Structure formats: structure tokens, C-alpha cells
Amino acid sequence: MxxxxxxxxxxxxxxxxxxxxxxxxxxxxxxxxxxxxxxxxxxxxxxxxxxxxxxxxxxxxxxxxxxxxxxxxxxxxxxxxxxxxxxxxxxxxxxxxxxxxxGLYETVPGxxxxxxxxxxxxxxxxxxxxxxxxxxxxxxxxxxxxxxxxxxxxxxxxxxxxxxxxxxxxxxxxxxxxxxxxxxxxxxxxxxxxxxxxxxxxxxxxxxxxxxxxxxxxxxxxxxxxxxxxxxxxxxxxxxxxxxxxxxxxxxxxxxxxxxxxxxxxxxxxxxxxxxxxxxxxxxxKVITITGDAVTEPANVKVRLGASYQAVLEACGGLRVRARKMICGGPMMGQALFETDCPVTKPSSALCAFAHDEVAENPTTPCIRCGRCVEACPEFLVPPMMVKAATHDDLAGFEKLNGMECMECGTCSYVCPARRPLTQIFKQARKMVMADRKVKAAEQKQREAHEAAAKLEAEQKKAADQAAEKE
Amino acid sequence: MEQTTEIKKLAHVSSSPHFRTSVTTQKLMLDVVIAMIPAFLWGVWHFGPYALLVTVATVLACVVSEYAYERLMKLPVTVSDCSAVVTGMILALNMPPEIPLFIPILGGVFAIVVVKQLYGGLGQNFMNPALAARCFLMISFAKPMTDFSMRGAVDAVSTATPLAELKAGGSVSLTDLFIGNIPGTIGEVSTIALLLGAAYLLAKKVISIRIPGMYILSFAVFMLIFSGHGLDPYYLACQVCGGGLIFGAFFMATDYVTGPLTPAGQLVYGVILGVLTGIFRVFGASAEGVSYAIILSNILCPLIEKCTVPTAFGKGRYAELTKKLLTDNKDVKKAEQEGR
Missing domain, CATH: 3.40.50.11540 (NADH-ubiquinone oxidoreductase 51kDa subunit)
Known part of the structure; x- marks a missing residue:
């Protein structure tokens, strides 16, 4: 095949x-x-x-x-x-x-x-x-x-x-x-x-x-x-x-x-x-996966939306050992949880609980420019160059390197032998660019409104002057 | 106190991704060291135990000077990443077998302190430390650095390297060249041992074939055109196997820190290396030139990188390709409908 x-x-x-x-x-x-x-x-x-x-x-x-x-x-x-x-x-x-x-699950008719x-x-x-x-x-x-x-x-x-x-x-x-x-x-x-x-x-x-x-x-x-x-x-x-x-x-x-x-x-x-x-x-x-080496009984469960993750986890036997990291979603793009007493929502796909936190156990070391992130980036970007731009507050440079094409998939951070927080830096830079764009758009709008008001005023004044002249 | 235990109970929170590959800087460096072992062993076997002493002294000089510098400057000690070991190995394998020990030791200190640490340590140097140190030693101690006589070896006859011999109009045995039965630096002589190490690096995906492949290819093409020997397979083979080209292409030009990151940049870099090596060998005074070619290309690296940023997914030619696919598709549909 x-x-x-x-x-x-x-x-x-x-x-x-x-x-x-x-x-x-x-x-x-x-x-x-x-x-x-x-x-x-x-x-x-x-x-x-x-x-x-x-x-x-x-x-x-x-x-x-x-x-x-x-x-x-x-x-x-x-x-x-x-x-x-x-x-x-x-x-x-x-x-x-x-x-x-x-507990009655009475439904609306039909x-x-x-x-x-x-x-x-x-x-x-x-x-x-x-x-x-x-x-x-x-x-x-x-x-x-x-x-x-x-x-x-x-x-x-x-x-x-x-x-x-x-x-x-x-x-x-x-x-x-x-x-x-x-x-x-x-x-x-x-x-x-x-x-x-x-x-x-x-x-x-x-x-x-x-x-x-x-x-x-x-x-x-x-x-x-x-x-x-x-x-x-x-x-x-x-x-x-x-x-x-x-x-x-x-x-x-x-x-x-x-x-x-x-x-x-x-x-x-x-x-x-x-x-x-x-x-x-x-x-x-929706069906969600409860998994990870800290979970007693990993399972695929169908839960009603709105249920608490804590309740779902307990229904799967709770935790076998202390979880250092709990993730809502998968390990590559999921969200680390502050607490498990949050509701299951429509896009939720899983709850992962791990006894080890690979991020904390792998301290960052200097970039050796091995290029593994460049080879792995599914968007064909050059993460080390983007990091340089982003960490020097060069948002224009970041955009020029197509930083806004990054989809934050995490592949670069995953493959990095120096454990550099690449994806994390890009997330931040992308948020800053988007905020900048918003501010600029608002300013442009304000400027346009201002100009329109000034134009209107000038026209009114002109009309008034003409009327005065006629008299 | 109660509060700290409370906090300790909480799970860690960090931004995704939450997994890391098992490949680390240290593992990559150790792989490079492992890949140099065949060439090193051949060097010791061929040149005698003094070669072992030179290698150990050079590696120690690099590691100790890195440790001392970092302690002195109150920096975190990074000796365990093994990058100093790699630098020491490369430098040692670039030494003539009978070199007085103080020279490689001085070279090791120069490589680590001046070329690497003064520029900010691992990942910050713009020149390959081992090669910069070698060039420094070549200029400072020209005579011992080019003395390839082999007092330790039994069958020592020739003291000129094969390329010098070739340049002087003599001839060399290609088999000896391939196996490494020739004078030269400790690690560069045996093509087969070097290729063994290179195969290991390629198989473990520590390096890609782009830089060494392009280097050797463009060098061969350059020699074909400009060497005056034309299509002479014997001469070309001698040129490729001799003078540390294989060692340079697979172990020094592929240095992560001083080479380009971008795939296209790596190809360009390889071509520049090949052409420069060719120029140095054909038109230069010396018969070799790999070290100088690499050092010079290191300096061009930022420029090469800047000019070879790849087209992002869905942009430029990818967008055009998609547009073409869409129009083609429309035409097909139209034809189908008309056909009906």
C-alpha cells in the first residue's frame, strides 16, 4: 500500500x-x-x-x-x-x-x-x-x-x-x-x-x-x-x-x-x-484517553461534556504514583494542567499523567547549531535564526523569517539535543506580533476616523464660508 | 514550611511540547569521538606509541583548559558535554606523529581558550577551534608541524607526504594511500579507517552527506578542470584520498557550530570548500590546504546562511505549485464535463 x-x-x-x-x-x-x-x-x-x-x-x-x-x-x-x-x-x-x-438524563423531546x-x-x-x-x-x-x-x-x-x-x-x-x-x-x-x-x-x-x-x-x-x-x-x-x-x-x-x-x-x-x-x-x-505511566488504569472513556477531569481520573482508578506532570491533550501540543478540577470541553482529547517531567529533567544547554530543528520543521523554517530574532525583540525580523507560519507543533523543541525552548520562544513572539498587529490596526482605524472627521469639518466650514460669501 | 510541602505536591506546569528526544549534545559529541577511533587506532598502530601520547596530551590539554577557564571565570563547568574531547581529538589527529609534546598542548589551550571560550563558549565560536589552533601552530612552528619523518616506524623511508611527492612529480601507491601506509598526520592517513568512522556518523544521522558529499564532488570536478591532469583516475584518487581531505570533509567541515544550518547553505558551503581546496592545492605553494579552506569557509558561513533561508511551507514555489495543481484540476474537471 x-x-x-x-x-x-x-x-x-x-x-x-x-x-x-x-x-x-x-x-x-x-x-x-x-x-x-x-x-x-x-x-x-x-x-x-x-x-x-x-x-x-x-x-x-x-x-x-x-x-x-x-x-x-x-x-x-x-x-x-x-x-x-x-x-x-x-x-x-x-x-x-x-x-x-x-442523574435522570431527561432529554429535550426529539x-x-x-x-x-x-x-x-x-x-x-x-x-x-x-x-x-x-x-x-x-x-x-x-x-x-x-x-x-x-x-x-x-x-x-x-x-x-x-x-x-x-x-x-x-x-x-x-x-x-x-x-x-x-x-x-x-x-x-x-x-x-x-x-x-x-x-x-x-x-x-x-x-x-x-x-x-x-x-x-x-x-x-x-x-x-x-x-x-x-x-x-x-x-x-x-x-x-x-x-x-x-x-x-x-x-x-x-x-x-x-x-x-x-x-x-x-x-x-x-x-x-x-x-x-x-x-x-x-x-x-466525547471519547477521551486517560493515559500515562502515573495512571492506575489507562482507558478510553466516553464522558459527558462538562464533567470534571478529576472525576474522570478517579473513575479510572486515580493515580498509581505521584504525577509530576499532568497534560490535557497529547504530550506534544497539550496543555500542562495546574489542577485537575477543570471541565472536559469539546476539543479535549486526553488527560495524560506522567511520573516524570522530561522538561524539568533536561536542563537547557547552549545551541550547538546541529540543524536538527531545521531538518525536522514541518513548515521548513529555520528555528535558530527565528530564536535570534525573537530574543532580540526583532519582531520584524521574526516575521521576515516566516515566524508567523509556525504552527507551534513542538517538533523543534522535541528534537533539540540542547533542550532549547524553541517552540516556547516562538509562541511568545507570535503573540507579540499578533498584539502589535492589533494595536496597529486600531491606530490605523483611529487615524482614519480622525482624518474623516477633519475632512468633514473642513467641508462644513467651506460650505459655511460659501454661504456667508453669498450673503 | 507547610506551604512549601503544599507547593511540592502540585504538578509541574510548562509550555508544550512536554517530551524531549533522547539525543543530547553529549551523545552527539561522543558519537563523533567514537567515529574517530578507527583512524586514531590506525595512527597508533602505524606511527607507534608516541602517537598515543600526543593524542592523550592534546585531549587532556583541551579538557583541562576548558575546566580551568570556566572555574576561573566562575562559569558553569561544561566539560561533561564532551565537546572539548572532540576538539582535542581532531587537533591531535592533525598532528605529525613525532611532534614535540609542548606544541599540541599549546594548540589545545589556544583552541579552547582563545578560539572557543573567549568568544562565549560552546556554540559561539565562529571558527573551528581545532583547525584554528592547527593553523596557529602551522604558522608558529612551521618546521616541526610539517616534519613527517617516522623514527618510530620500522619501514620509514619516505618523509614527504604523498601529495607533496605527487606535486614534486613522484608517484605513490594508491593501495598504501587507501590503507594508510604513508607519512602524514596521525589521523589523516588511512582513508579506509576514516570512511569507517564517516559511515558510522552517517548511519547514526549525526551528520548529513550534504557537506562532505558536495565538498568531495566539487573538489574532484575542480581538479578535473584545473589540475592539468585531466581525467586521470589515478591522480584524482590520490588527490581525494590524500592530504586529509577525507578527514576534513567528514570530521571537520561537518562541525555543527561553524557550518551553515540551512540545507541549501550546506551544499553551497561544500562547493566553496571544494573550490578553495582545489585552488590551494593547484595554485598554492603547499600541496595540501584542507585546513585553510575550512577556516576561510567558516567565516563565510553567516553570509551563506543568510542567503539560503529555505522557502517556508506553502509560500513561494510551494504556493505556485498548489496554484498549478488547482488549475490543472479545474481543466480536468471541465474536460470531463464537456466530454459528457
Whole structure:
């Protein structure tokens, strides 16, 4: 079988053996469920319930706050306890709706009703996806309904289901491919209905041969959807790298995948689309991996959104030894946790707990210019030069070196034999550039407003003078 | 007190990525040392035990001077990264086998203190320390540095290096050249031992073939055109195997710190090295010139790097390629529709 891949990348310890053979287990958790209003890219949702309200599972708690935004939907039935800022995995408090689970899971009427998606119009499908509060479940959290609305439906040639799961230790996508592939294929079929010229591809890394074989068997000799086996390499599942591997096309930071005729969605997102469209079920639960050498029973669990990581961890037997590092997401791009009492959100994919912290155990030494980061950068950048620019506050130089193309995948920091915090420096520099751009845009706007006001004043004065002259 | 225990219980927080590769600076340096061992062993076997003494003294001089300098300047001691060992090994293998010991010791101190530490230590020097020290010694102690007589060896007859012999119009045995049965510096003589080490470095991906490959290739092409010997395989083979070119190409030109980072830059660097070595050998007074070629190219490195920043993913030619793919695709679709 032909293996698709991209240039660059690295091969971290996969660590998937810990949990890859654990079947998905549904967890029934009680207590408080926290629904942050911002668990997606774009404007935060606006709360539409008040403390004391009784809500049902599937009921809208927050309404999309703009075009690029998503609804937040309750995953349990119960009473709204509070609408207040609550701590997130990011370490920042975010406005959240807190619901006390009554354990009845009473749903709003109509949920679970089967629908024949072949009979639905494009408009209807898009509305259903929007109403279901679906966002990219792979980690980025981009509102899916927006992704499914490119400027030109005819221009989409490829619809790629991302099942590469290139992050080490994560196995939730693999388990979904093994156990719920029908839903994923169904979701892909629904999406292909929107784009008349698109070919469907389910992309899976070749370290999951069983998943490749299983999906292939389900697909048979279908022509509209096929499996693409990818070379196992990080970051194979990065959107830009995946598109390049499958289609040979390149997109940069200024382009959307649709500009290159592609749409990429994570396999879990496609399963959620299937649930919403074919079974009238909005996004209420998700499969996450609980893993790492500090966890007693590594597992893949299906949890209701809003549950606390602490409760999920305890349901997996808690910690075997003291965890030096807890990560929400994978070890390459995940967020280190301050505390585990944070809610599971839509883009959450895993909780990793490690007995060792490789970062603290590997102190930084001087750069020896070995060039490993240059070879490994999947965006073909030159990290040492970017570091020089960034650490000398030369943001213009940083931008000239295409620093804004960096996607913060962490490959350079991973391969660095001197353990230099390259990605970390770039994250900071990129934030500074973006802040600078914002300030400049605001100044420009102010200047324009000022000039317009001055012009108006001058015109008025001129008119007044002319009028005075006439008299 | 209570508060500290409380804090200790918390997990660490840091920015992603949270994993690090197992490859460290120290491991890379040790790999380079391992790769030099065949050439070193051959040197000791071929030239006698004094070569061992020279090597040990040079390595010690480098390591001790690094330690002493860092202690004196109240800097963290970095001897354990093994970079001083590599510098010492390279310098020692560049010494004639009968050199008075004070010369390589002085060279080691010069390499570490003047070329490396005064510029800021590991990663900051702009010239290869071992080579800069060698050039310093060549100028300061011209006679002992070019005296390749072998009192220790039994079959010592010739005292001229093969390239000097060749330049003077004589002839050399290619087999001897390949095995290393010739006069020269301790580590440069045996092509086969050096290639063994080079293969190890390439296999472990410590170095890439770009610099040494381009160096040897462009040097051979240069000699083909300008040496006056034309397409003479014997002469070319002697030139490539002799004069420390193999040692220089695989072990000194590939020095991380003083070579370009960018892949295209490494190719350019290789070509410059090849051409400079060719110029020095054909038009220069000396028969060799690898050290000077590398030292001079070190200085060009920042400029080469600046001019060879790769095109970022999705920019420039990649954007054009994508545009072309998209239009081609559109044409195909159009044709399909018309066909129907």
C-alpha cells in the first residue's frame, strides 16, 4: 500500500500500547457539570439560562456569539447552580454555566430520532450541524458549521477525515475507528453530500494497521470514500501536513484548507456530525484517553461534556504514583494542567499523567547549531535564526523569517539535543506580533476616523464660508 | 514550611511540547569521538606509541583548559558535554606523529581558550577551534608541524607526504594511500579507517552527506578542470584520498557550530570548500590546504546562511505549485464535463 507523508517531522515515543487495546467505556458521573461559554475558536457563546433554571440534556445553555462561534449544549439534566467564571485547563477562569446533574438524563423531546440524511438539503444539514454545537474535536475547536460553508461548494475536491492521531499516547481516535467506524463513514457521507466534486479520504497512520484494515473492510470497493495510509510521523495529523501528504497541495497560514480545495475534519467530529444529522443528537459526549505511566488504569472513556477531569481520573482508578506532570491533550501540543478540577470541553482529547517531567529533567544547554530543528520543521523554517530574532525583540525580523507560519507543533523543541525552548520562544513572539498587529490596526482605524472627521469639518466650514460669501 | 510541602505536591506546569528526544549534545559529541577511533587506532598502530601520547596530551590539554577557564571565570563547568574531547581529538589527529609534546598542548589551550571560550563558549565560536589552533601552530612552528619523518616506524623511508611527492612529480601507491601506509598526520592517513568512522556518523544521522558529499564532488570536478591532469583516475584518487581531505570533509567541515544550518547553505558551503581546496592545492605553494579552506569557509558561513533561508511551507514555489495543481484540476474537471 502506498504510504502518504510530508517532509520533516519527528518520531517521538508513541506510548500508545498503554491504552490502545482498552475498549471505549462509558462513564456515568454525578455532581457538578461545568460548561464554559468559550470552548471553541471565535466569539464566546452567550449564556441563555439563569441560576435556578431546570435544564434538560440537549438543551441550549449558551448561544453562539457570532458567525465564528458555537452553541453550548447541556449534556445532563438538572438545575443551573451558577453562571460564573470557572477555572479552565488553560489556567484562566472563563464564564461558565454550572449544572448540578440530577442523574435522570431527561432529554429535550426529539433527541435520538432517526433521520434519513439522504433526503436533507444542504441548507438543512448545515443548520443541524450549527444547532448541534459541533466544533473540531481534534483539539483546535474550530466551529464545524463554518468549516462546512466554504465560498464555493463546487471548488472542494477533497474531504479528508483525519484519523492519523499523530500525538503520542492518544488512542481515542483509534478506538473510534475500531468501534464506531460506521458513524465516522456516515458522517463523511453526509459531508460529501454538501460537495458534489469531493472525494472522501479517511487518513490513518500506519501504526494502526488494524484500524486501516477494519475501515477498508467496511468500505469494500467504494469509489467515493477510500482509506489513505499515512507514514507514522509527528505532526502527520496537522491540517497543513495532512493536506500536503494526501493531495500534494500546500497551504500557508494565510489560507484556509478550502482555498486549496480541501476540508479536513477529525474522525470524532465526523461521528458527531453523523449523530446530529442522522440521529438528532447534539454534541453532548466525547471519547477521551486517560493515559500515562502515573495512571492506575489507562482507558478510553466516553464522558459527558462538562464533567470534571478529576472525576474522570478517579473513575479510572486515580493515580498509581505521584504525577509530576499532568497534560490535557497529547504530550506534544497539550496543555500542562495546574489542577485537575477543570471541565472536559469539546476539543479535549486526553488527560495524560506522567511520573516524570522530561522538561524539568533536561536542563537547557547552549545551541550547538546541529540543524536538527531545521531538518525536522514541518513548515521548513529555520528555528535558530527565528530564536535570534525573537530574543532580540526583532519582531520584524521574526516575521521576515516566516515566524508567523509556525504552527507551534513542538517538533523543534522535541528534537533539540540542547533542550532549547524553541517552540516556547516562538509562541511568545507570535503573540507579540499578533498584539502589535492589533494595536496597529486600531491606530490605523483611529487615524482614519480622525482624518474623516477633519475632512468633514473642513467641508462644513467651506460650505459655511460659501454661504456667508453669498450673503 | 507547610506551604512549601503544599507547593511540592502540585504538578509541574510548562509550555508544550512536554517530551524531549533522547539525543543530547553529549551523545552527539561522543558519537563523533567514537567515529574517530578507527583512524586514531590506525595512527597508533602505524606511527607507534608516541602517537598515543600526543593524542592523550592534546585531549587532556583541551579538557583541562576548558575546566580551568570556566572555574576561573566562575562559569558553569561544561566539560561533561564532551565537546572539548572532540576538539582535542581532531587537533591531535592533525598532528605529525613525532611532534614535540609542548606544541599540541599549546594548540589545545589556544583552541579552547582563545578560539572557543573567549568568544562565549560552546556554540559561539565562529571558527573551528581545532583547525584554528592547527593553523596557529602551522604558522608558529612551521618546521616541526610539517616534519613527517617516522623514527618510530620500522619501514620509514619516505618523509614527504604523498601529495607533496605527487606535486614534486613522484608517484605513490594508491593501495598504501587507501590503507594508510604513508607519512602524514596521525589521523589523516588511512582513508579506509576514516570512511569507517564517516559511515558510522552517517548511519547514526549525526551528520548529513550534504557537506562532505558536495565538498568531495566539487573538489574532484575542480581538479578535473584545473589540475592539468585531466581525467586521470589515478591522480584524482590520490588527490581525494590524500592530504586529509577525507578527514576534513567528514570530521571537520561537518562541525555543527561553524557550518551553515540551512540545507541549501550546506551544499553551497561544500562547493566553496571544494573550490578553495582545489585552488590551494593547484595554485598554492603547499600541496595540501584542507585546513585553510575550512577556516576561510567558516567565516563565510553567516553570509551563506543568510542567503539560503529555505522557502517556508506553502509560500513561494510551494504556493505556485498548489496554484498549478488547482488549475490543472479545474481543466480536468471541465474536460470531463464537456466530454459528457
Amino acid at each position: 502506498k504510504l502518504f507523508t510530508f517532509k520533516g517531522g519527528a518520531h517521538p515515543n508513541e506510548g500508545k500500547a498503554l491504552s490502545e487495546n482498552c475498549r471505549i467505556r462509558a462513564l456515568d458521573l454525578q455532581g457538578e457539570f461545568v460548561f464554559p461559554m468559550s470552548q471553541h475558536i471565535g466569539a464566546p457563546a452567550k449564556p441563555v439560562v439563569a441560576p435556578g433554571d431546570r435544564v434538560l440534556a440537549g438543551q441550549k445553555l449558551g448561544e453562539a456569539g457570532g458567525f465564528i462561534s458555537a452553541d453550548v449544549i447541556s449534556s445532563v439534566s438538572g438545575t443551573v447552580k451558577a453562571v460564573e467564571p470557572r477555572m479552565q485547563v488553560s489556567g484562566f477562569p472563563v464564564m461558565s454555566v454550572v449544572v448540578e446533574n440530577d 433527541i435520538g430520532e432517526k433521520r434519513d440524511y439522504h433526503a436533507l438539503s444542504k441548507e438543512e444539514i448545515r443548520n443541524i450541524v450549527r444547532e448541534a454545537g459541533i466544533v473540531g474535536l481534534g483539539g483546535a475547536g474550530f466551529p464545524t458549521a463554518v468549516k462546512l460553508m466554504p465560498k464555493n461548494d463546487e471548488g472542494i475536491d477533497w474531504f479528508i477525515a483525519n484519523g492519523s492521531e499523530c500525538e503520542p499516547f492518544l488512542t481515542s481516535d483509534y478506538r473510534m475507528l475500531m468501534e464506531e467506524a460506521e458513524r465516522i463513514i456516515g458522517g463523511l457521507e453526509i459531508c460529501l453530500q454538501l460537495f458534489p466534486h469531493a472525494k472522501g479520504v479517511i487518513a490513518i497512520e500506519d501504526n494502526k494497521p488494524e484500524a486501516i484494515a477494519h475501515v477498508q473492510e467496511l468500505l469494500g470497493d467504494r469509489e467515493d470514500i477510500r482509506v489513505a495510509a499515512l507514514k507514522t510521523k509527528y505532526p502527520e495529523g496537522g491540517e497543513r501536513q495532512l493536506i500536503n501528504a494526501v493531495t500534494g497541495r500546500y497551504i500557508n497560514s494565510g489560507m484556509l484548507p478550502a482555498d486549496a480545495g480541501c476540508i479536513v475534519d477529525n474522525v470524532a467530529t465526523l461521528a458527531a456530525i453523523y449523530d446530529a444529522v442522522a440521529e438528532s443528537t447534539p454534541l453532548m459526549e
